[in-house]
Amino acid sequence: MPFLQLLAKKEGNLRFLSHLETHKMLERSLRRAGVPLAFSQGFNPHPNISFAAPLPVGTLSDYEVIHVELAVGIDPGELIARQRCCFPGDFVLLKGKLVEKSPSLMKEVVRSDYRVTLNLSCAAEEIEDRIREFLNQDSHLIRKRTKKGRINDLDIRPQVRTLTYDEKDHSIFMSLDTGSVSNLKPLVLMKELFDFPEEKLDVRRTMLYKSKDGELIELY
Amino acid sequence: MKPLEEIIYLSEKPSRYMGGEFNQVLKPLDGDLIRFAFAFPDIYEVGMSHLGLHILYNLLNDRENIFCERVFSPWVDMEKHLKDRGLDLFTLETKSSLRDMDFIGFTLQYELSYTNILKILELSGIPYYAEEREASHPLVMAGGSCGYNPEPLALIMDLFVIGEGEEITLELLELYEALDRDKEKFLFEAAKIPGVYVPKFYEVTYDRDHRIESFRPNTEGIPARIGKRIVKDMNGVYYPPRMIVPFMDVVHNRAVVEIFRGCTAGCRFCQAGMIYRPVREKTPEVIKQEARDLIDATGYEEISLTSLSTLDYSQIGPLIRELMEEHEASKVGISLPSLRLDSYSVEVLKEVQKVRKTGLTFAVEAGSQRLRDVINKGVTEEDLYTTMESIFSLGWDRVKLYFMLGLPTETMEDVKAIQTIGSSIEAIYRRVSSRKRLTLTISTSVFVPKPHTPFQWEAFDTLEALKSKENFLKDALKHKAFKYQYHDPKSSYLEGVFARGDRRLNQVLVRAAREGIRFDGWQEFFDFDHWMAVFKSLDIDPEFYLRRRDYEETLPWDHIESGVDKAYLIKENEKSKNGELTRDCRRGCTGCGVNQGHLGEVC
Ligand code: SF4
Numbered sequence: 001m002p003f004l005q006l007l008a009k010k011e012g013n014l015r016f017l018s019h020l021e022t023h024k025m026l027e028r029s030l031r032r033a034g035v036p037l038a039f040s041q042g043f044n045p046h047p048n049i050s051f052a053a054p055l056p057v058g059t060l061s062d063y064e065v066i067h068v069e070l071a072v073g074i075d076p077g078e079l080i081a082r083q084r085c086c087f088p089g090d091f092v093l094l095k096g097k098l099v100e101k102s103p104s105l106m107k108e109v110v111r112s113d114y115r116v117t118l119n120l121s122c123a124a125e126e127i128e129d130r131i132r133e134f135l136n137q138d139s140h141l142i143r144k145r146t147k148k149g150r151i152n153d154l155d156i157r158p159q160v161r162t163l164t165y166d167e168k169d170h171s172i173f174m175s176l177d178t179g180s181v182s183n184l185k186p187l188v189l190m191k192e193l194f195d196f197p198e199e200k201l202d203v204r205r206t207m208l209y210k211s212k213d214g215e216l217i218e219l220y
Numbered sequence: 221m222k223p224l225e226e227i228i229y230l231s232e233k234p235s236r237y238m239g240g241e242f243n244q245v246l247k248p249l250d251g252d253l254i255r256f257a258f259a260f261p262d263i264y265e266v267g268m269s270h271l272g273l274h275i276l277y278n279l280l281n282d283r284e285n286i287f288c289e290r291v292f293s294p295w296v297d298m299e300k301h302l303k304d305r306g307l308d309l310f311t312l313e314t315k316s317s318l319r320d321m322d323f324i325g326f327t328l329q330y331e332l333s334y335t336n337i338l339k340i341l342e343l344s345g346i347p348y349y350a351e352e353r354e355a356s357h358p359l360v361m362a363g364g365s366c367g368y369n370p371e372p373l374a375l376i377m378d379l380f381v382i383g384e385g386e387e388i389t390l391e392l393l394e395l396y397e398a399l400d401r402d403k404e405k406f407l408f409e410a411a412k413i414p415g416v417y418v419p420k421f422y423e424v425t426y427d428r429d430h431r432i433e434s435f436r437p438n439t440e441g442i443p444a445r446i447g448k449r450i451v452k453d454m455n456g457v458y459y460p461p462r463m464i465v466p467f468m469d470v471v472h473n474r475a476v477v478e479i480f481r482g483c484t485a486g487c488r489f490c491q492a493g494m495i496y497r498p499v500r501e502k503t504p505e506v507i508k509q510e511a512r513d514l515i516d517a518t519g520y521e522e523i524s525l526t527s528l529s530t531l532d533y534s535q536i537g538p539l540i541r542e543l544m545e546e547h548e549a550s551k552v553g554i555s556l557p558s559l560r561l562d563s564y565s566v567e568v569l570k571e572v573q574k575v576r577k578t579g580l581t582f583a584v585e586a587g588s589q590r591l592r593d594v595i596n597k598g599v600t601e602e603d604l605y606t607t608m609e610s611i612f613s614l615g616w617d618r619v620k621l622y623f624m625l626g627l628p629t630e631t632m633e634d635v636k637a638i639q640t641i642g643s644s645i646e647a648i649y650r651r652v653s654s655r656k657r658l659t660l661t662i663s664t665s666v667f668v669p670k671p672h673t674p675f676q677w678e679a680f681d682t683l684e685a686l687k688s689k690e691n692f693l694k695d696a697l698k699h700k701a702f703k704y705q706y707h708d709p710k711s712s713y714l715e716g717v718f719a720r721g722d723r724r725l726n727q728v729l730v731r732a733a734r735e736g737i738r739f740d741g742w743q744e745f746f747d748f749d750h751w752m753a754v755f756k757s758l759d760i761d762p763e764f765y766l767r768r769r770d771y772e773e774t775l776p777w778d779h780i781e782s783g784v785d786k787a788y789l790i791k792e793n794e795k796s797k798n799g800e801l802t803r804d805c806r807r808g809c810t811g812c813g814v815n816q817g818h819l820g821e822v823c
Contacts, residue, residue, distance in 0.1 A: 013225070016234035021467045028242070028465055028519030031550070045551045058229050086519070088242050119221060199226035 001038050004068040004076060005099045007220045010061040012090035019054035025088065030068060032086035033079060038069040052105040052208055052219055053112060053178050056185060060204040065219050067105055073098055095220065109219060111161065112178040113207040114186040117171040120200040124167045130193050131163050131172075142192060156192065159184040178208070224315050227301035235468040236264040237298065239312030242465045243517065245281040245288070246313055253287040254393055255321045256280055257311055257358075261336035262741065264292045268464070269471035271478060271526065272327055272364065276385060278460035286393055289313040293336045294343065296739070302343055309343035318344035321358040322401065325389070326377075328366035331718035332711060332741040334373065338733035348730050350378050350420065355403055368448075368495055369671040369777035372718050374419035375726040379410060382780055383448030384481070386458055388415050411442050414818065415449030417780065418442075424723055430764060432722065432774040447781040447818045454481065454500045459510050462517035474522035474555065475514040479507050479539075483528035484805045487585070488596045488796050489627065491670035492528055495782045497814040498823045499806070504539045511543060515552055523547070524555045531560045531568060532806070540571050558583060561603045566610040580611060581620040586627055587637030593799035594629055596792070601641075608645050612653045619645075620661040625689045626681030626709075627667045628796065635689045638662065639696040646701050662697055663705040664690065666712035670719055672782040674792035676775065680716040680766035683709050710748040714740065717765040722776035727758055785813035
């Protein structure tokens with residue numbers, strides 16, 4: 001059955017939704033829009049919807065990639081055009097297309113870009129010094145609890161591909177490894193770098209990448 | 221993030237406070253709007269599952285000049301954030317303080333939420349007592365089933381709405397506008413509208429034993445008694461074509477269609493069964509249209525057909541069949557809140573099962589036939605056992621049965637009968653089913669005598685007796701197929717005090733709130749000893765409110781009329797003593813009186 005691939009933005013208070021809540025919100029929006037979802041068999045039929053690299057609570061996003069399995073094909077352009085009937089205001093569909101079958105979205109993602117806007121005062125030099133210091137290291141170990149509860153050392157330095165400060169809008173741009181092979185969350189890095197309270201940071205995902213023939217390309 | 225967003229982010233569950241759900245209403249805040257906060261004195265998950273909220277919210281917001289927003293009790297983490305930062309509690313829609321409202325409307329669903337009402341006022345910087353509030357403060361009103369005994373909150377509320385709120389709430393807001401929003405004038409005029417109770421216009425005196433000596437209006441032109449309001453035409457009444465769709469998983473997350481109001485069964489313990497009389501049904505056409513609209517507008521995957529006793533709907537079979545047919549393709553399921561113990565229920569279940577297997581719960585209420593006759597619960601052992609046999613052979617393995625402890629005249633024999641029922645059902649399961657997966661949940665709650673019922677004069681059972689009854693069942697139901705759920709009798713004790721309380725309890729609530737008591741409905745916060753200390757410090761004996769009362773005594777809620785005659789309640793109480801049954805009044809009127817007087821010909 002055909003899959004609908006969507007690119008969406010998550011704005012405003014919707015950043016507070018957990019991944020599960022976002023998932024349910026999308027399912028109900030699609031139902032309201034009358035999109036013919038394909039359902040699993042059994043007593044509790046559920047649709048097949050997946051997100052690339054689920055966002056942590058609190059994060060805004062310019063780049064949500066979603067796959068939805070359909071019972072029959074639809075015209076994605078038409079759905080995008082009338083989306084305001086059915087989606088919460090802060091969830092905006094940007095693009096849509098039909099794809100044949102769903103590769104596992106999560107497996108494809110290798111990297112994400114984030115912009116972290118700082119809602120607190122801190123001198124530019126101080127921030128830049130800290131960033132330089134970090135980037136000049138060969139490795140930077142953090143303690144990480146594994147799923148099984150063991151504590152491991154993890155080197156996050158190689159996971160950070162870009163890290164810059166932008167004085168103009170008092171924000172930090174970062175490009176980080178994402179996915180099942182190597183994964184680093186923006187707030188984990190921020191915590192290593194600074195002791196800013198989380199609630200003073202506006203984190204926004206700006207891009208997701210996959211790799212094709214050794215090159216990084218946009219996921220959507 | 222702005223300061224409020226920061227604490228929303230830091231809270232345990234941000235989606236309780238963020239607002240912005242689909243079908244939320246926003247309006248530009250200009251000076252002309254009448255601003256109304258619908259306040260639910262419990263957390264978001266509970267409040268958003270309450271049908272009355274969705275009805276009133278949309279009804280008010282469909283009026284151009286009214287803006288209704290929502291506010292819930294903040295959970296304790298949010299309460300702390302607000303206090304630490306000196307911020308006011310806020311509405312979900314525009315994050316406004318309740319002090320910016322014209323009205324705050326509380327819904328009273330259970331007595332143990334009363335301290336949460338005071339906490340909401342406190343976190344908004346609004347004085348608890350009505351007489352301490354000024355013209356700049358919002359008017360504080362309340363409605364809902366607990367409002368049938370408004371007295372424990374009479375000094376806190378400016379106004380109560382008695383009965384169904386659809387028509388009267390709009391009338392009140394129109395009056396407010398017509399009187400140029402003059403709050404004093406408004407209260408005086410409102411007090412004359414049928415269904416409105418403005419406590420400050422009534423004076424109560426007590427005798428030496430604290431019994432009520434007199435209760436009367438203290439102002440010319442104020443009616444002595446307040447009759448409830450009902451909607452006569454359920455097919456014409458407003459029903460919301462949309463409902464807010466919560467982001468988080470709330471208690472009931474589904475489209476809800478109310479199919480009728482009232483109940484004819486006449487169970488003697490049941491307040492809802494008395495105060496919501498008479499029965500008024502919607503037609504199947506209206507129900508199907510409302511279901512269709514709600515599914516389109518919400519995207520829900522389930523429709524719940526709600527009422528006090530859904531299977532008593534006169535055309536329930538065809539209705540369910542047609543709804544299932546219509547919604548099968550989009551995999552929308554139908555759910556029924558409660559089931560009757562009879563073969564008809566089993567027929568209906570077979571239909572519903574085709575799409576989705578729902579959990580099965582049945583209210584048996586009492587273990588022995590004798591006691592079921594006392595409470596007029598028309599269920600026999602045979603009904604129970606044949607129903608169980610059919611549902612087990614249809615493939616169900618999980619059943620939950622509800623009982624009450626502490627009913628009038630109850631003895632240990634009646635409690636033991638609950639165990640007997642458990643074992644018999646287990647034996648039936650073994651006989652008819654080859655599966656070995658039975659989970660029989662037996663749940664007991666504690667009977668609390670409620671105003672406007674035939675048992676309103678009865679005593680609350682003692683804590684010691686209730687404890688030993690629970691302990692007996694804990695032991696008796698130790699079998700791997702059984703699960704026993706029970707209720708802390710101490711919280712029912714407090715519920716009982718407030719259910720039949722009088723005006724003197726206002727000071728108890730205020731003292732409790734000042735001492736930080738709230739969330740009494742939540743086991744982790746309920747502090748019985750603290751409550752007893754509060755009563756003691758005010759020299760008020762809680763037992764006074766739990767005692768048996770004479771028919772002659774003036775009850776604190778006697779000025780409120782549910783439409784059911786006191787004489788009828790007395791007759792029912794007398795019949796209960798002999799275990800005499802009263803038939804379901806669908807099969808012929810039993811003369812409760814609701815069709816007489818101001819409600820007119822309604823049955
Ligand atoms: S007046 Fe008669 S039919 Fe109507 S609710 Fe009362 S008992 Fe039932």
